[in-house]
Amino acid sequence: MTTTMNEPATRQAAALPRLLPPAPEDLRRHLARYGPAPYRGRAGLLIGDIEAAGLTGRGGAAFPVYRKLAIVAQARGRKVVVANGAESEPASRKDELLLRAAPNLVLDGLQLAAEATGATEAHLYTHYGATPEILRALAERAAAGLDPVSVTITQAPPRFLAGQESALVNHLGGGPARPTFQPPRVTERGLRGAPTLVQNVETLAHIALIARYGPRWFRAAGTSAEPGSMLATVYSPDGKCRVVETEIGTPLKNLLSSGPETRAWLVGGYHGAWLALPQAFALDALTLDNATLRKYGAAVGAGVLAALPSDRCGLAEAARVVSYLAAESAGQCGPCLNGLPRIAAALAELAGPRPRRQVRADVERWAGLVEGRGACNHPDGTVRFVRSALTVLAPELSWHQKGQCSATNRRPFLPLPDGIPTSEDDWT
Amino acid sequence: MAQTKGTLETLKVNPIDCTGHGVCAELLPELISLDEWGYPIVDPRPVPPQLDREARRAVAACPVLALKLMRR
Numbered sequence: 165m166t167t168t169m170n171e172p173a174t175r176q177a178a179a180l181p182r183l184l185p186p187a188p189e190d191l192r193r194h195l196a197r198y199g200p201a202p203y204r205g206r207a208g209l210l211i212g213d214i215e216a217a218g219l220t221g222r223g224g225a226a227f228p229v230y231r232k233l234a235i236v237a238q239a240r241g242r243k244v245v246v247a248n249g250a251e252s253e254p255a256s257r258k259d260e261l262l263l264r265a266a267p268n269l270v271l272d273g274l275q276l277a278a279e280a281t282g283a284t285e286a287h288l289y290t291h292y293g294a295t296p297e298i299l300r301a302l303a304e305r306a307a308a309g310l311d312p313v314s315v316t317i318t319q320a321p322p323r324f325l326a327g328q329e330s331a332l333v334n335h336l337g338g339g340p341a342r343p344t345f346q347p348p349r350v351t352e353r354g355l356r357g358a359p360t361l362v363q364n365v366e367t368l369a370h371i372a373l374i375a376r377y378g379p380r381w382f383r384a385a386g387t388s389a390e391p392g393s394m395l396a397t398v399y400s401p402d403g404k405c406r407v408v409e410t411e412i413g414t415p416l417k418n419l420l421s422s423g424p425e426t427r428a429w430l431v432g433g434y435h436g437a438w439l440a441l442p443q444a445f446a447l448d449a450l451t452l453d454n455a456t457l458r459k460y461g462a463a464v465g466a467g468v469l470a471a472l473p474s475d476r477c478g479l480a481e482a483a484r485v486v487s488y489l490a491a492e493s494a495g496q497c498g499p500c501l502n503g504l505p506r507i508a509a510a511l512a513e514l515a516g517p518r519p520r521r522q523v524r525a526d527v528e529r530w531a532g533l534v535e536g537r538g539a540c541n542h543p544d545g546t547v548r549f550v551r552s553a554l555t556v557l558a559p560e561l562s563w564h565q566k567g568q569c570s571a572t573n574r575r576p577f578l579p580l581p582d583g584i585p586t587s588e589d590d591w592t
Numbered sequence: 593m594a595q596t597k598g599t600l601e602t603l604k605v606n607p608i609d610c611t612g613h614g615v616c617a618e619l620l621p622e623l624i625s626l627d628e629w630g631y632p633i634v635d636p637r638p639v640p641p642q643l644d645r646e647a648r649r650a651v652a653a654c655p656v657l658a659l660k661l662m663r664r
Contacts (some may be wrong), residue, residue, distance in 0.1 A: 345606045497607035498631035533627050539608045 181409040182241035182393050183369050184265050188297065200310065201272040202375050207282035214280075214371060215377035218391040222434070223248060223327070223364030224466040226390075226454055229371070232361055235351040236281040239359035243283040245313075246336070246355075247274045249290035249365040250320035250327035253433040254488075255468045255579050258395035259365050261407045263290065266369060267301040270541035271315065273368025276375050278313045281361050286313045289332055290365075293319030322581065324434075324492035328540050329362045331494075342494045343540035357416045364466075366395050386412035390453045394467055401425045401473035404578065410452065412464070417447045420471040427474040428556050430578070431457060432465030434485050435545025436476070437552035461552060470532035470578060477571035479560050481578050482553035483508070483515035488580050489546045503534035506550050507550055514554075517567045524561070527554065600638045601661040604648060607631075611659035616659050620650040638664070 189197065206212050215230035236243055247270055251259040263270060271288075278286050288298065294317045305311050318336055320326040326341040333354045335341035354360025363371075370392060374382050383391040390412045398419050399405050410419060420429055422441050429439045431452075439460055442450050449457065454464050472478055490504035510527045513519045531550055534543035554561065563570050602625040603623060612630035622643055639647045639661070651659045 343608075345608050498610060498612050498629055499607065499627065502629040502631075533633075537607055537631070537633075539606070 172493070178393070178411065180393055180411065182385070182387065182397065183262060183366065184407075184409050188265045189268065189270065191268055191301065191308065194266070197377060198269070198272075198372075199540075201276055201372060203276070203279055203312075204375075210276060210280040210371075211373055211572060213374055213379050217370075217374045217382040218379075218389075219367065219370050219374060219382065220390065221364055221475045222366040222370070222394055222404030223251075224253075224433075226464060229363065229367060229522050232351055232363070233277065233280050234285070235349075236359045239352070240395050242285070242358045243281055244285045244287065244358045244360040245274060245278045245281060245283040246287040246289055246332065246360060246361065246362045247271075247315075247365050247368050248327055248329075248332060249413045250332065251287065251291075251466060252324045252327040253435075253466050253468050254324070254432055254581050255397060255399065255405075255470065255522075257397045257405060258265050258407045258467060259290070260292070262366055262369060262395060263295070267297050269369040270365045271301060271305060271311070272372035272375075273363075273365075273370070274315065275311055275313060276371055277361060277363060277368060281359075283361065284313060285355075285358070286315045287336055287355075288365075289320055289327075289336065290317075291320050291322060291326070321500070324489065325494055325540065325542060328542075330540070330541040332362060333360055341348060341498060343542075347489060368384050373399075378490040387430055387444045387453050387455070389455050392474070392497055394452075395541050396466070396467035396469055397472035399468075399578075401471050403473075405579075413451045413453045413456075415448050416450050416452055419452065420469055422447060422471075426471045427476065428472045428478055430470040430472065431462045434489060434578075435463045435541070436468065437462035437548055438482075438556040439552070439583065440461055440556045450520070454549065472577060473573070475571060475573040476577050477515065477560060477569050478553065478557040479511070479515040479564060479568075480556065480574075481576070482550070484580060485578055486511045486550060489542070489549070493542060494540075497538045497543070499534045499537040503530045503543065504546060506530050506545070507534070511550065511553075514561060514564060517564060518567070519564060524554065525564060601647075602636065602638050603634045603651075604662045605632055605634055605659065610655050611653055611656055611658070613655050615653050615655065616650045619653055620646050622648065624650065631662045632659070634659075652655050 211230050211233045219229045220226040249259045321341050325331050328343045329350050331341040333350045344409035350360045356563040386392045393409050412530040492498045493504050495501050507530050510523045513523050531547045535547045617624040617626045631652050
């Protein structure tokens with residue numbers, strides 16, 4: 165990397181974007197830009213580079229990628245790799261865009277992961293199934309003889325939990341896309357019993373780049389604890405949505421507006437947390453990385469960021485989202501099945517005029533009862549969203565207790581799949 | 593911590609299998625209570641040796657085999 169004389173002495177910003185080309189790329193352009201996937205010749209060899217790069221999963225859980233690779237690589241017998249593009253967050257658009265713009269990067273990553281783990285079966289799992297872009301990429305790659313392992317495409321059902329690892333494995337195995345109780349983890353016992361590596365499609369694209377350019381290159385972006393770049397889906401107060409590639413550790417104010425048109429931030433999507441806008445002097449310190457966000461009870465998640473406009477009611481937004489999340493419970497675990505609808509109903513009451521006094525305490529008690537008691541993290545993620553909403557939106561809550569609401573615009577802001585009822589109509 | 597029989601097992605509920613029958617809380621109230629919907633809340637600490645027998649009985653009595661003793 166070169167620096168000019170005018171550059172300050174700090175580390176030069178890494179060249180971004182890494183993942184998103186200016187326009188969708190077919191195989192010819194992909195090969196011209198990156199060259200062929202650099203296979204290592206046998207299983208295991210790539211894993212050290214992934215470990216040195218410090219890559220974490222970009223599907224939401226931020227789990228160290230090398231550890232999942234290593235567990236599957238060490239297993240014997242038939243093994244499976246899955247590219248997971250079923251972004252469960254209804255507000256997330258990044259995986260869809262990546263698969264459209266750079267499908268070959270994802271498919272390179274899937275093949276490299278198959279080689280690294282010794283898998284002989286590969287799947288691509290998305291909500292859209294076989295799109296023209298994917299089919300074309302797979303056909304071009306097959307014609308060029310690029311893919312050692314053939315890829316099966318499966319469409320995910322339109323449910324929030326369909327992308328959860330064990331739900332995905334169930335669905336690929338012919339069952340309903342519902343989570344199972346773990347252990348065993350899918351890395352130990354996954355699709356039809358085979359050790360299964362499930363990685364988010366963005367994670368696989370990063371693997372394809374680390375395999376080519378190495379861990380040092382990867383670490384030129386991001387923080388030392390959380391290296392690299394990430395894709396984020398960003399909603400601005402005017403309702404516009406964009407997908408950006410940004411360094412991990414970027415100040416949130418560079419991505420989200422913090423002016424008077426903004427009421428609060430939502431970080432990490434619908435299993436994420438609401439954040440109050442920091443004071444001006446503290447804006448630089450609030451950065452998009454888990455080490456920082458953890459202090460605020462938040463997490464990067466799958467990179468959904470939203471700036472709620474100041475003309476909307478945050479409680480009404482939170483109530484809409486939580487009623488969706490309650491409806492998306494798989495209904496398998498008693499506490500989630502019983503608790504989430506009650507929490508949703510309570511939030512709807514808090515979002516209306518003059519909620520009864522005990523409702524706030526009811527929410528807190530039910531939140532405590534569902535937390536940590538599900539087979540998957542749906543109750544925990546929902547509780548994080550709910551608790552942060554009630555903390556950050558406390559000023560709005562006092563308006564509502566007086567029978568008032570500070571919002572002047574009743575149109576829903578946060579995106580939800582069609583057919584989700586709003587709690588706005590009953591405001592009097 | 594001196595534990596005569598060093599099993600150090602903890603009780604775990606498979607929340608998918610559990611139907612809230614409640615027999616576990618009846619047999620082992622020292623470690624298991626029921627929430628307001630009838631589902632068990634299990635003490636996360638290791639089962640103390642003096643309750644080992646009762647814990648095994650509760651595990652065996654669960655009609656859907658949702659309660660398990662697991663080594664940490």
